[in-house]
Amino acid sequence: MTDAKPAGCWRRFLPVVLCMFLGTGLGVWHNAAVARGANDPVTNVLRTVLAPMVAATDAVADWTTDTFTMLFRGRRLAAENARLRRQVARLTDEVNHLREMQARAANLEQFLPFVQSKPPAKLAAPVIAIGPGPGIGTLVVGCGIRQGVRAGAVVVAPQGLVGHVLDVSPTTSAVLIACDPRSAVGAMVQRPESRAIGICHGLGNRLLRCSYLTREADIRPGDTMITSGLGGPGGIYPKGIVIGTVISVQDDLARSAKTAVVRMAVDPGRLEEVAVLR
Amino acid sequence: MTPVRAGVLGALLLIAAFVLDMSLGSRLTIGAVRPDVTLAALVPLAMAVRSGPAAGLGLMAGLLEGSFVSLSLGSLAVSRTLAGWAAGLLEQRLFRDNLVVTMAAGVMASLIADGVFFLLAPQPLVAQYASVGLGRAVYAGFLVVPFALAMRKLYPATHL
Numbered sequence: 001m002t003d004a005k006p007a008g009c010w011r012r013f014l015p016v017v018l019c020m021f022l023g024t025g026l027g028v029w030h031n032a033a034v035a036r037g038a039n040d041p042v043t044n045v046l047r048t049v050l051a052p053m054v055a056a057t058d059a060v061a062d063w064t065t066d067t068f069t070m071l072f073r074g075r076r077l078a079a080e081n082a083r084l085r086r087q088v089a090r091l092t093d094e095v096n097h098l099r100e101m102q103a104r105a106a107n108l109e110q111f112l113p114f115v116q117s118k119p120p121a122k123l124a125a126p127v128i129a130i131g132p133g134p135g136i137g138t139l140v141v142g143c144g145i146r147q148g149v150r151a152g153a154v155v156v157a158p159q160g161l162v163g164h165v166l167d168v169s170p171t172t173s174a175v176l177i178a179c180d181p182r183s184a185v186g187a188m189v190q191r192p193e194s195r196a197i198g199i200c201h202g203l204g205n206r207l208l209r210c211s212y213l214t215r216e217a218d219i220r221p222g223d224t225m226i227t228s229g230l231g232g233p234g235g236i237y238p239k240g241i242v243i244g245t246v247i248s249v250q251d252d253l254a255r256s257a258k259t260a261v262v263r264m265a266v267d268p269g270r271l272e273e274v275a276v277l278r
Numbered sequence: 279m280t281p282v283r284a285g286v287l288g289a290l291l292l293i294a295a296f297v298l299d300m301s302l303g304s305r306l307t308i309g310a311v312r313p314d315v316t317l318a319a320l321v322p323l324a325m326a327v328r329s330g331p332a333a334g335l336g337l338m339a340g341l342l343e344g345s346f347v348s349l350s351l352g353s354l355a356v357s358r359t360l361a362g363w364a365a366g367l368l369e370q371r372l373f374r375d376n377l378v379v380t381m382a383a384g385v386m387a388s389l390i391a392d393g394v395f396f397l398l399a400p401q402p403l404v405a406q407y408a409s410v411g412l413g414r415a416v417y418a419g420f421l422v423v424p425f426a427l428a429m430r431k432l433y434p435a436t437h438l
Contacts, residue, residue: 015330016363019337020356026341027352034348046345050297057301065305129300131347140300140346166348174348181402182349204406205310269304 034167037151044169051128051142051172058128120238122156122275123147128172130269137163137180137204141274144168152236154277160242160265161185161227162274173276177268178243179206185237187262188228189246194218197228198260200243206264208244213258221246225262238277287432288323288335295319295425296342310406311413316343317358317391318421321365321384322429329366336362353398361391377426384422388415 033040131138155162163177179202196217200208229239244264299315324332340358344351392411401407
């Protein structure tokens with residue numbers, strides 16, 4: 001009777017202890033692999049096998065949503081369509097103006113002794129999944145080692161910066177979104193008369209806090225923030241990618257500096273396709 | 279149903295729930311609260327088996343989530359293992375066919391999972407994490423209901 005109780009206890013706790021050891025071991029293995037810019041075989045297999053299933057389910061969900069939207073929101077869609085047509089017309093006009101400016105800038109650049117930088121190649125990739133973890137801003141995109149993606153590659157969307165690649169498997173990559181609290185991006189005010197420089201740290205929920213701005217920095221709500229090309233993990237973000245819009249500015253009296261809250265231009269929850277810069 | 283068949287069925291159900299989680303999870307987000315569909319499926323599954331296999335299913339849920347999150351894989355695996363094991367312990371103490379019990383177990387498992395995850399991988403924004411964690415727990419409480427009803431059909435009153 002006295003022997004039976006400890007044996008029962010041991011039998012009850014043994015599986016959970018073994019599972020915890022196994023989970024910890026796999027976690028350590030995974031972290032070591034990610035630190036080398038690779039991925040562990042377990043994650044590789046799981047992601048490679050499950051990514052097509054997730055993509056297929058996502059496609060079915062998209063189709064269903066679109067069908068129901070067409071059925072029940074026809075009038076609202078017509079209004080939205082008209083608004084978007086007006087927006088396209090305005091943007092086309094803006095693009096034409098910018099093309100002209102670009103041509104003039106290219107002509108003037110010939111007379112300047114600057115080193116010409118080649119823009120990075122873009123690789124289109126579908127968004128397969130948006131991070132399920134608590135407090136973690138990651139997403140999985142459908143391109144990996146086979147397509148030439150490497151850890152640290154910058155990921156963008158038409159609206160602006162998304163983040164950078166954390167790890168790669170043969171056909172997928174995990175991306176750390178810029179608004180994740182572990183992310184830091186060198187930032188700059190786009191307005192030509194300001195160009196104030198700071199560092200944007202993620203706050204979650206599409207928000208970033210821009211700190212290390214000087215007290216004299218000319219920054220105000222409505223300003224567009226772009227990547228400065230400075231700092232970051234290995235200086236990975238090239239200059240000029242839109243990060244987002246300043247929504248508030250505070251004086252940080254303790255540090256005799258300013259801080260600003262920036263809303264990301266990209267809504268990570270609605271991303272369907274991104275481009276990986278190579 | 280044999281224990282092996284029940285275990286394989288449980289693993290397949292968990293994978294199916296995870297695929298749903300990845301493809302529909304962001305569509306089910308309310309405010310900043312994204313539901314953990316995988317955990318919601320894990321709870322009634324864990325309550326249908328004993329605590330040992332439940333810990334194994336929890337580990338599997340953690341590895342599935344961790345493989346897509348990439349960060350904190352070990353912390354996710356351990357926290358889900360403990361959540362699954364705790365839900366599995368209830369099987370021996372409570373009447374699992376009661377939906378209210380299952381909903382309470384869903385809230386408890388979510389709080390355990392997010393609490394243990396926080397201890398293992400401390401988050402920089404504590405207040406935000408806590409408020410989102412509470413929201414996820416409430417969400418999990420409701421989300422376990424469809425899974426529990428499906429589990430009743432698939433798992434008759436036998437144990438692994």
